[in-house]
Amino acid sequence: MSALGADPGRELRTALARSLFDSGELNAEWRMVVETVPRHVLVPFFYRQDSSGEWRRIASEDPGFFAAVYSDTALTTQVTEGIPTSSSSQPSLMLHMLDALDVQDGNRVLEIATGTGYNAALLSERLGSERVYTVDVDRELVRDARASLNSCGYEPVAVAGDGRKGLTGGAPYDRLIATCGFTSVPPAWIPQVRPGGIIVCPLGRGNARLIVSDDGRAEGRFLPGGSYFMGVRSEGSNGQIPYPGDPAEINTREAHVNYLDVEDDGMWFALSLALPEIAWTHEAGMDGARTGGRLWARDGSWACVQGREVGQAGPRRLWDAVERAYGWWKGRGCPERERFGATATESGTRCWLDSPGNPVPDMEA
CATH class of the missing domain: 3.30.160 (Double Stranded RNA Binding Domain)
Incomplete structure (x- = not known):
C-alpha cells in the first residue's frame, strides 16, 4: 500500500522485523507490515541528550541516524523548553499493543496520540488508510505527521484535537488504541467503540486491554510488560507535573x-x-x-x-x-501486571486485582 521509491532503510528495516519476529515480539502478519513501512520517513529526525544535558537534533545526514531509527528503541521527537513532549515509541512495545488490539480485516480503528504518524502508518498498511483515524492535541505534530504519511502513500484521517474526547466523526470504531499515558480511561471513548470492540490503553505503568460491552462498560486485564509513555497533555502544555520546590517546613x-x-x-x-x-x-x-x-x-x-x-x-x-x-x-504475594485489571464506565475507571470484586484500595484513606 505504501509508495516507496529509493529506500535507504530497507535492509535495516528488514533486519529489525526479523529480529522482532525471532524474539516473538510480532507475528508473521505484522512482520510484513514492519518490513514495508519506512520508519525513517515518519521519523525524519530525533533528539538525543548529550553529556551536558543539551538536546541535539539527529537527522538523516548524521552518522548513526538509520541505525537508531531501525533499532528497537524509543526516540524523542519533540522537545519543548528542554522537556521531551513527544516520541516515537519503542517498536516492540508498539507491536505488542497492536497484537493485543487484534485488528481484523474491515475494522475501523481510532488512534489517540498521532505523534510522528508511524503507528498510524502501520495500521494503514494493515487495514487501508480509509479505516484509520488518528487524533493529537498538537496541531504542528498532526500537520507534520500528515505530510509524512502522505509521502509514504497513506492518507488516514488525521485531526488535531483533544484525544480524551475521542473522535466522533468515524464512530463507532471496532478498535481504539492510545499511545500516550493515562491514569483513567476517558469516558467519551466508551460509547465511540462498538460492543465487542477492543480498547488498548496505557494506564499507569501498564497497558490495559478492555472489551466494550453493550451496557456501557469496558473491562479487561493488563498485558504483560511495562508501559512508559509520555502522559496525555492539553494544548500548550508539556504534560509535566510542575515541581513545587523544596518546602521550608518538612x-x-x-x-x-x-x-x-x-x-x-x-x-x-x-x-x-x-x-x-x-x-x-x-x-x-x-x-x-x-x-x-x-x-x-x-x-x-x-x-x-x-x-x-x-x-x-x-x-x-x-x-x-x-x-x-x-x-x-x-x-498479596507481589502480584505481576497480568493479575490486575480495570473496569471503565462513563462514571470512571476502577482497577482491581484478580477479579472486579477486589478493587485496588484507596491508599490516601
Missing part, C-alpha cells in the same frame, strides 16, 4: 520501607494504579547507584527519601501512602 521520620524496595517493577506498576498523578525523580550517589528520590503532586504535596530517612510536606503525606501501597502489594 516533617521528618524514619522510613519504614526502603526506597530500593519500592523500585521493583511490579511495585512501581501497582503504585501507579494506587497513587496516580505522582511525579518522581531519582537521586544517586557518586557511583551512580540510587540512594533515594523525591516525589510530588499537583496539590503541592512533597516527599524526599534518603536512605532510611523520609521528609514530607504539603497537604498529603505521600510517602505514608507509598508505604501503605507497598504493604498491600507485598501482602
Whole structure:
C-alpha cells in the first residue's frame, strides 16, 4: 500500500522485523507490515541528550541516524523548553499493543496520540488508510505527521484535537488504541467503540486491554510488560507535573520501607494504579547507584527519601501512602501486571486485582 521509491532503510528495516519476529515480539502478519513501512520517513529526525544535558537534533545526514531509527528503541521527537513532549515509541512495545488490539480485516480503528504518524502508518498498511483515524492535541505534530504519511502513500484521517474526547466523526470504531499515558480511561471513548470492540490503553505503568460491552462498560486485564509513555497533555502544555520546590517546613521520620524496595517493577506498576498523578525523580550517589528520590503532586504535596530517612510536606503525606501501597502489594504475594485489571464506565475507571470484586484500595484513606 505504501509508495516507496529509493529506500535507504530497507535492509535495516528488514533486519529489525526479523529480529522482532525471532524474539516473538510480532507475528508473521505484522512482520510484513514492519518490513514495508519506512520508519525513517515518519521519523525524519530525533533528539538525543548529550553529556551536558543539551538536546541535539539527529537527522538523516548524521552518522548513526538509520541505525537508531531501525533499532528497537524509543526516540524523542519533540522537545519543548528542554522537556521531551513527544516520541516515537519503542517498536516492540508498539507491536505488542497492536497484537493485543487484534485488528481484523474491515475494522475501523481510532488512534489517540498521532505523534510522528508511524503507528498510524502501520495500521494503514494493515487495514487501508480509509479505516484509520488518528487524533493529537498538537496541531504542528498532526500537520507534520500528515505530510509524512502522505509521502509514504497513506492518507488516514488525521485531526488535531483533544484525544480524551475521542473522535466522533468515524464512530463507532471496532478498535481504539492510545499511545500516550493515562491514569483513567476517558469516558467519551466508551460509547465511540462498538460492543465487542477492543480498547488498548496505557494506564499507569501498564497497558490495559478492555472489551466494550453493550451496557456501557469496558473491562479487561493488563498485558504483560511495562508501559512508559509520555502522559496525555492539553494544548500548550508539556504534560509535566510542575515541581513545587523544596518546602521550608518538612516533617521528618524514619522510613519504614526502603526506597530500593519500592523500585521493583511490579511495585512501581501497582503504585501507579494506587497513587496516580505522582511525579518522581531519582537521586544517586557518586557511583551512580540510587540512594533515594523525591516525589510530588499537583496539590503541592512533597516527599524526599534518603536512605532510611523520609521528609514530607504539603497537604498529603505521600510517602505514608507509598508505604501503605507497598504493604498491600507485598501482602498479596507481589502480584505481576497480568493479575490486575480495570473496569471503565462513563462514571470512571476502577482497577482491581484478580477479579472486579477486589478493587485496588484507596491508599490516601
